[in-house]
Amino acid sequence: MTNEPNKNVDELLKAYAQKRRQQAGQPLEMHPATRKILQDEVAMLREKSARPSATKPKLLFGLWPRIALGSSLALLVVASVVLLQFRGRQPEPIQVAKHIDAPAAPAAAPALEKAEEPPAQFAAAPVLRRQFARADVADQARPEAELNEFQNILASFRLEQNGHQIRIVDADGSIYEGEIQTTAPTILAKRLAARAAASVGEIGREGEVGTVYSFRVTGTNRRLNQVVVFEGQLIPATRDPRESPLLSLDATKSSVPINEIQGFSGRIQGRATIGGTDELEIDAVPVAP
Amino acid sequence: LLARCRKGDATAWDGFFDLHYAATGRFVFQLHPDFTREDVEEICQETFLSVIKNIESFRGTSQLRTWVFQIAANKARDFRQRLRAAKRGGGHETVSLQASNPETGLTTDPPSAAPAPDAALITEEHMVMVRQALDQLGDPCREIIELRYFADLSYEEIAQALHLNPKTVSSRLSKCLDQLEAILRGAVLQEKSPFSV
Numbered sequence A: 001m002t003n004e005p006n007k008n009v010d011e012l013l014k015a016y017a018q019k020r021r022q023q024a025g026q027p028l029e030m031h032p033a034t035r036k037i038l039q040d041e042v043a044m045l046r047e048k049s050a051r052p053s054a055t056k057p058k059l060l061f062g063l064w065p066r067i068a069l070g071s072s073l074a075l076l077v078v079a080s081v082v083l084l085q086f087r088g089r090q091p092e093p094i095q096v097a098k099h100i101d102a103p104a105a106p107a108a109a110p111a112l113e114k115a116e117e118p119p120a121q122f123a124a125a126p127v128l129r130r131q132f133a134r135a136d137v138a139d140q141a142r143p144e145a146e147l148n149e150f151q152n153i154l155a156s157f158r159l160e161q162n163g164h165q166i167r168i169v170d171a172d173g174s175i176y177e178g179e180i181q182t183t184a185p186t187i188l189a190k191r192l193a194a195r196a197a198a199s200v201g202e203i204g205r206e207g208e209v210g211t212v213y214s215f216r217v218t219g220t221n222r223r224l225n226q227v228v229v230f231e232g233q234l235i236p237a238t239r240d241p242r243e244s245p246l247l248s249l250d251a252t253k254s255s256v257p258i259n260e261i262q263g264f265s266g267r268i269q270g271r272a273t274i275g276g277t278d279e280l281e282i283d284a285v286p287v288a289p
Numbered sequence B: 001l002l003a004r005c006r007k008g009d010a011t012a013w014d015g016f017f018d019l020h021y022a023a024t025g026r027f028v029f030q031l032h033p034d035f036t037r038e039d040v041e042e043i044c045q046e047t048f049l050s051v052i053k054n055i056e057s058f059r060g061t062s063q064l065r066t067w068v069f070q071i072a073a074n075k076a077r078d079f080r081q082r083l084r085a086a087k088r089g090g091g092h093e094t095v096s097l098q099a100s101n102p103e104t105g106l107t108t109d110p111p112s113a114a115p116a117p118d119a120a121l122i123t124e125e126h127m128v129m130v131r132q133a134l135d136q137l138g139d140p141c142r143e144i145i146e147l148r149y150f151a152d153l154s155y156e157e158i159a160q161a162l163h164l165n166p167k168t169v170s171s172r173l174s175k176c177l178d179q180l181e182a183i184l185r186g187a188v189l190q191e192k193s194p195f196s197v
Helices: A004-024 A032-062 A064-089 A091-101 A111-116 A120-124 A187-199 A258-263 B002-006 B010-031 B037-057 B064-088 B122-136 B139-150 B155-162 B166-188
Strands: A128-134 A156-162 A165-170 A175-183 A212-221 A226-235 A267-274 A278-286
Touching: A004 B010, A004 B122, A004 B139, A004 B166, A032 B010, A032 B037, A165 A212, A175 A226, B002 B010, B002 B037, B010 B037, B010 B064, B010 B139, B037 B064, B064 B139, B064 B155, B122 B139, B122 B166, B139 B155, B139 B166, B155 B166
Parallel strands: none
Antiparallel strands: A128 A156, A128 A278, A156 A165, A165 A175, A175 A212, A212 A226, A226 A267, A267 A278
16 A cells, blocks of 8 residues: 555554554563453353253253143043043943843833833732723724724733832833822712723712722833823722722731732723823723733 | 354463464554553453453454454544543642642642653654544544554455455545545644654
């Protein structure tokens, strides 16, 4: 840089620099104290830069209980969900098992099967039976062949009794089960009993009807595959207490043999509800088996 | 060496100091005629502290020494500003010229803070003028002149340090020298010409 126009300045600056270098004397050497200060600064920065990488493992180490707890809870939640889902699917195979085991443990069978298979207690005890048929069918007013499926319900059936338990086996094999309750005879029951007695040649008198036994049986009709609820009464034909079919249920007359249902000549009257909506009046009389 | 310094290698830093400290001191000493060796040592210490703290920011676009020199120039400027501020505040103990010595009864004759008459050579005067002229230049011109004449950097090295084209450095330096000469010629009218050196 010795352009002519700047020659003087250039030389002046060079002279200046040379003069100052001469004045500086011996090359400057770093004082040990200065070196120590600088090295301390280096060490401090080295620690500072090394700290973040060392902090991460320390942070993870410090947080491991929380991480472990969180993981455990998450695992527990997942396990619970899986277990609940598994349990939600369990009933199906168990139900299949019950079907398989049904002969050995019929009491545990579902309600549908319960109607078809007699309870163990009912079957084990002596069963007293009596055949009945609806009056309109029994007197041939309506031949059974002309009845539709709905009208065919309880057209003829078998009444079975075991203590308080009562069972009605429909002609198609459908079974309706329930219990018997003793009630005071209603006016209607008395009139029906009197009329029934008159129809069989006896002179029935109102007020002379014995205890009325009401019952309620339920089950599924096989043909319609609908639930049938039959509420009715066993109405003795005469005032003779011996004709009461279920005297053994009366605590005051417990000495009367239970098998007197065999000689029951009264009627069964009531109402059957099919599928919860359709109703069918039942007025059945004993018939020969 | 730079990589090891960045990793905090103490030995590498020792090597770095040995390599650059003397050159930096010489450069700083030229930046102002009033700088003493102690001043230079102080400036160099601050310079190297800054280098240690900012070594990660060095991108290698220029020579490492040039980068250190630039830092040193800034530190020297800061140092001078502090000196000027100290002088404005006095910087010297106030002595009463009327107060007499209680033992001798004589009044005080304090020594002058100015350089001794023997040391106040003409060249020193010129040097002060040069320095003052440099201070009147703007930062870009002062920097390029300092790097060229006091740090002995080539155009290429200056170009790298200032992120300029070497030809731009040449033309800019020429213009800056023109400005400096104009300032110095203006001073001739008032003082002895520095060009008689």
